[in-house]
Amino acid sequence: MYSKFNSRCMKLNFRKQYHNACVLMMTLLFFSIQIAHAQQQAYIPDPDPLVQQRLADWQDMKFGLLMHWGPYSQWGVVESWSICPEDLSWASGARLQRSNGADYAQYRKDYEALQKTFNPINFDPAKWAEAAAFAGMRYVVFTTKHHDGFCMFDTRTTDYKITDDKTPYHTQPNADVTRAIFDAFRKKNFWIGAYFSKPDWHADGYWWNRFPPADRNPNYAIDKHPEQWQKYVQHTHEQINELTSNYGKLDILWLDGGWVAKKTSDELKAEMQAEYEGSRWARNPQSQDINMPLLVKNARQKQPGLIVVDRAVPGVYQNYLTPEQHIPDEGLPYPWETCMTMSRSWSYTPNDVYKPTNELVEKLVDIVSKGGNYLLNIGPDDKGQWNDTAYSRLRDIGNWMAVNQSAIYGTKMYAHFAQGDSIRFTQSKDGKTRYVYLFNYAKGSLHLADIKLQKTDAVRLLGYEKALIWKDEANGVAIQLPEAGMNASQHVWVLQIRSL
Numbered sequence: 241m242y243s244k245f246n247s248r249c250m251k252l253n254f255r256k257q258y259h260n261a262c263v264l265m266m267t268l269l270f271f272s273i274q275i276a277h278a279q280q281q282a283y284i285p286d287p288d289p290l291v292q293q294r295l296a297d298w299q300d301m302k303f304g305l306l307m308h309w310g311p312y313s314q315w316g317v318v319e320s321w322s323i324c325p326e327d328l329s330w331a332s333g334a335r336l337q338r339s340n341g342a343d344y345a346q347y348r349k350d351y352e353a354l355q356k357t358f359n360p361i362n363f364d365p366a367k368w369a370e371a372a373a374f375a376g377m378r379y380v381v382f383t384t385k386h387h388d389g390f391c392m393f394d395t396r397t398t399d400y401k402i403t404d405d406k407t408p409y410h411t412q413p414n415a416d417v418t419r420a421i422f423d424a425f426r427k428k429n430f431w432i433g434a435y436f437s438k439p440d441w442h443a444d445g446y447w448w449n450r451f452p453p454a455d456r457n458p459n460y461a462i463d464k465h466p467e468q469w470q471k472y473v474q475h476t477h478e479q480i481n482e483l484t485s486n487y488g489k490l491d492i493l494w495l496d497g498g499w500v501a502k503k504t505s506d507e508l509k510a511e512m513q514a515e516y517e518g519s520r521w522a523r524n525p526q527s528q529d530i531n532m533p534l535l536v537k538n539a540r541q542k543q544p545g546l547i548v549v550d551r552a553v554p555g556v557y558q559n560y561l562t563p564e565q566h567i568p569d570e571g572l573p574y575p576w577e578t579c580m581t582m583s584r585s586w587s588y589t590p591n592d593v594y595k596p597t598n599e600l601v602e603k604l605v606d607i608v609s610k611g612g613n614y615l616l617n618i619g620p621d622d623k624g625q626w627n628d629t630a631y632s633r634l635r636d637i638g639n640w641m642a643v644n645q646s647a648i649y650g651t652k653m654y655a656h657f658a659q660g661d662s663i664r665f666t667q668s669k670d671g672k673t674r675y676v677y678l679f680n681y682a683k684g685s686l687h688l689a690d691i692k693l694q695k696t697d698a699v700r701l702l703g704y705e706k707a708l709i710w711k712d713e714a715n716g717v718a719i720q721l722p723e724a725g726m727n728a729s730q731h732v733w734v735l736q737i738r739s740l
């Protein structure tokens with residue numbers, strides 16, 4: 241009896257424990273799914289309806305211009321990075337210059353002294369705007385301040401700026417180059433974007449002069465010196481206030497330096513662990529909270545509907561995503577833009593190599609077929625000039641656009657974006673027109689799988705007069721490409737399929 245009772249109790253106990261273990265496992269599973277979900281949630285839509293409207297308009301623009309320009313352009317080194325005390329093989333400027341014998345402290349002094357010789361006397365933003373407009377670009381993003389902290393606009397917060405007496409160019413009527421660029425591009429109906437680096441390696445609140453900088457991050461413990469950090473937060477808010485108050489209509493605030501972000505202690509722990517495992521030295525990650533809610537609230541008070549791009553910081557202030565030097569394999573289910581250099585580097589370097597027009601047009605088409613925008617970068621030189629090749633590329637792209645632009649603007653993703661590596665698809669917004677982009681043109685029969693045509697559909701090759709002949713095939717359609725069609729365009733040929 242006793243043992244029966246006992247064994248029953250044990251059974252019950254076991255069941256209870258089993259039940260508890262299951263509940264625990266389910267709870268853990270639930271939370272880990274939640275965490276994974278939160279981590280995967282790369283995009284969080286902004287609840288402001290005006291921002292949503294502006295984003296939809298921005299997605300129609302497809303093609304924009306990015307420019308990296310500053311006193312560093314005189315040395316032709318990678319923008320800003322050569323003063324960052326990390327061993328970065330790609331910041332070759334640092335290696336070159338420093339291997340010339342200069343120690344770090346001297347190197348940084350020399351770098352900052354570039355302000356005293358920066359005199360881009362051939363700066364003519366109207367010429368840039370003209371060339372970019374011809375190419376079909378519709379918005380511009382300009383480095384108002386890069387990580388080195390040099391302001392290419394007129395600010396009251398620092399004398400490390402283009403309009404200061406120490407900068408030779410300050411006497412010129414266009415000394416406030418940010419204003420001149422924004423005005424010139426606005427005249428061509430561009431949307432205006434301010435690239436702004438959150439990290440500022442000149443500001444005492446970020447790299448405090450009391451200590452040597454250690455890496456790209458603040459060089460002191462923020463929680464020990466909150467007043468020092470507040471100086472930097474204040475400095476950043478003031479500069480954004482100037483840019484959003486004094487420079488006319490601003491459409492995009494493009495914030496770079498995603499490591500400046502608020503972090504929870506769990507995120508910091510995970511980062512620390514990753515650093516420790518992944519590198520020879522572990523740093524102490526810190527929450528770099530610059531009060532984004534207030535920053536954005538103030539900015540949007542002056543610029544209603546402002547698109548804010550807090551790059552690489554998942555959350556509500558990253559209104560679109562910005563894959564860098566890279567095109568995603570597939571379309572992304574949120575607004576995005578690939579930023580990419582037209583040559584090899586972001587800022588001017590001597591003897592830079594420019595991508596051929598073919599590649600640029602194909603990339604534009606590839607991006608558009610995946611629902612994104614293409615932000616193409618050109619780096620002006622120390623005199624304020626673009627390389628001739630940049631102009632000729634923009635001219636070639638413009639000539640292509642003159643024939644094919646109806647297949648770029650006002651399009652959206654099609655059911656599938658590609659057939660193999662060299663055919664892309666989109667459709668018009670009303671879905672009545674489909675576009676097929678051919679990266680190669682060969683006369684004869686072109687088989688398009690998964691495309692069905694109605695009898696009344698008309699197929700044209702943009703830039704070619706006559707309608708094309710087509711016929712249904714098992715699993716798709718065959719379109720006859722005439723020999724003369726070869727001359728309809730260059731780089732990429734576009735078929736337009738219209739339904740009545």
Ligand code: GLC
Nearest residue numbers: 308319320321496564579586
């Ligand atoms: C990279 C570069 C940075 C540049 C940015 C533009 O992150 O390091 O200097 O401003 O690309 O997207």
